[in-house]
Amino acid sequence: MKKILGGLAVVGALALSLTGCTGTTGGDAADDGLITVGFAQTGSESGWRSANTESMKAAFSEENGFKLVFNAADNKQEAQIAAVRSFINQGVDAIVIAPITVDGWDDVLTEAKDAGIPVILEDRTVSASEDLYASWVGLDFQKEGHTAGEWAAENFGSEPTNLVVLEGTTGSSAALDRATGFADAIKGTSINVLDSQTGDFTRDGGKKVMEGFLQKYGSDIQLLFAHNDDMGLGALDAIKAAGLVPGQDIKIVTIDAVHDGMQALADGEFNYIVECNPILGEKVAAVVKAVLAGETVDKATIVPDGAFTQEDAVELLPTRPY
Ligand code: AHR
Numbered sequence: 001m002k003k004i005l006g007g008l009a010v011v012g013a014l015a016l017s018l019t020g021c022t023g024t025t026g027g028d029a030a031d032d033g034l035i036t037v038g039f040a041q042t043g044s045e046s047g048w049r050s051a052n053t054e055s056m057k058a059a060f061s062e063e064n065g066f067k068l069v070f071n072a073a074d075n076k077q078e079a080q081i082a083a084v085r086s087f088i089n090q091g092v093d094a095i096v097i098a099p100i101t102v103d104g105w106d107d108v109l110t111e112a113k114d115a116g117i118p119v120i121l122e123d124r125t126v127s128a129s130e131d132l133y134a135s136w137v138g139l140d141f142q143k144e145g146h147t148a149g150e151w152a153a154e155n156f157g158s159e160p161t162n163l164v165v166l167e168g169t170t171g172s173s174a175a176l177d178r179a180t181g182f183a184d185a186i187k188g189t190s191i192n193v194l195d196s197q198t199g200d201f202t203r204d205g206g207k208k209v210m211e212g213f214l215q216k217y218g219s220d221i222q223l224l225f226a227h228n229d230d231m232g233l234g235a236l237d238a239i240k241a242a243g244l245v246p247g248q249d250i251k252i253v254t255i256d257a258v259h260d261g262m263q264a265l266a267d268g269e270f271n272y273i274v275e276c277n278p279i280l281g282e283k284v285a286a287v288v289k290a291v292l293a294g295e296t297v298d299k300a301t302i303v304p305d306g307a308f309t310q311e312d313a314v315e316l317l318p319t320r321p322y
Helices: 008-018 047-059 077-090 106-114 141-156 173-186 203-220 229-241 259-266 281-292 310-319
Strands: 035-041 066-072 094-097 119-123 135-138 161-167 191-198 223-226 251-256 272-275 300-302
Touching: 035 047, 035 077, 035 281, 047 066, 047 119, 047 229, 047 259, 047 281, 066 077, 077 094, 077 106, 094 281, 106 119, 119 281, 135 281, 141 173, 141 191, 141 223, 141 251, 141 272, 161 173, 161 203, 161 229, 173 191, 191 203, 203 229, 223 229, 229 251, 229 259, 259 272, 259 310
Parallel strands: 035 066, 035 094, 094 119, 119 135, 135 300, 161 191, 161 223, 223 251, 251 272
Antiparallel strands: none
């Protein structure tokens, strides 16, 4: 099952080899009955991302009827758009994108539509018109932020509490919506936002930004909201290096619930985690097959999330799959 766009396929294959794609390239191979899917992943910024990539690769396997052309864009929007353009040039059967940022997708999504290649979004959303993609499978980031904010409001909202925030990648739906949900939940409480900066969803980013917060505000910081576990884990190093005790001197709420985050929660270094489920592969693969079969699919599929205390983490850690 392949669309062949002549010489463009060569350009596409070349571009993919330059941007770190793995898997079988589409375009000029014999028809083998498999569905060729180009997957434009954000990068490998976090434990959540690794689990998501693993889930996608397992679901888009040859045993399940797919050939996966995988690209990780190192969190660079231009590289991700270039990868999608390569998939179009190769004439893949469908394209799956985990969009790094919400904006900037109109042109390339229009190009995919003009080429007759359906696009399915996974994980994050875009600001482009819904007509430009077939479906989205992801998480309710605003609700995740709201749940984190509710916990903060319930536990610290009745007396003055200084908060700092480690934001995710600037312009990503995950960061934008979590910020909106959290701000809404702490509105009208005594929580005072001292500062809020991006750590780009990485451990290193979280550590560096937290070091800056600690230099500026020192022990005035009482509460940290990190948009993901990895930034919170990076912040732990900065907090300990400043001679403070994470989970005690500075209370910490994060989002994701990957293994290392749950371990920090079980150890009492984090105080609360809102889940963001990365295991989306099977759902996305089912949507791709349905779209290609001409079936009507839901425009949005939202995967439910939980939230965990220290006791939950101790109980769940031994059986957590990621
Ligand atoms: O889009 C989901 C977010 O992206 C996860 O919370 C974060 O860890 C990842 O990098």
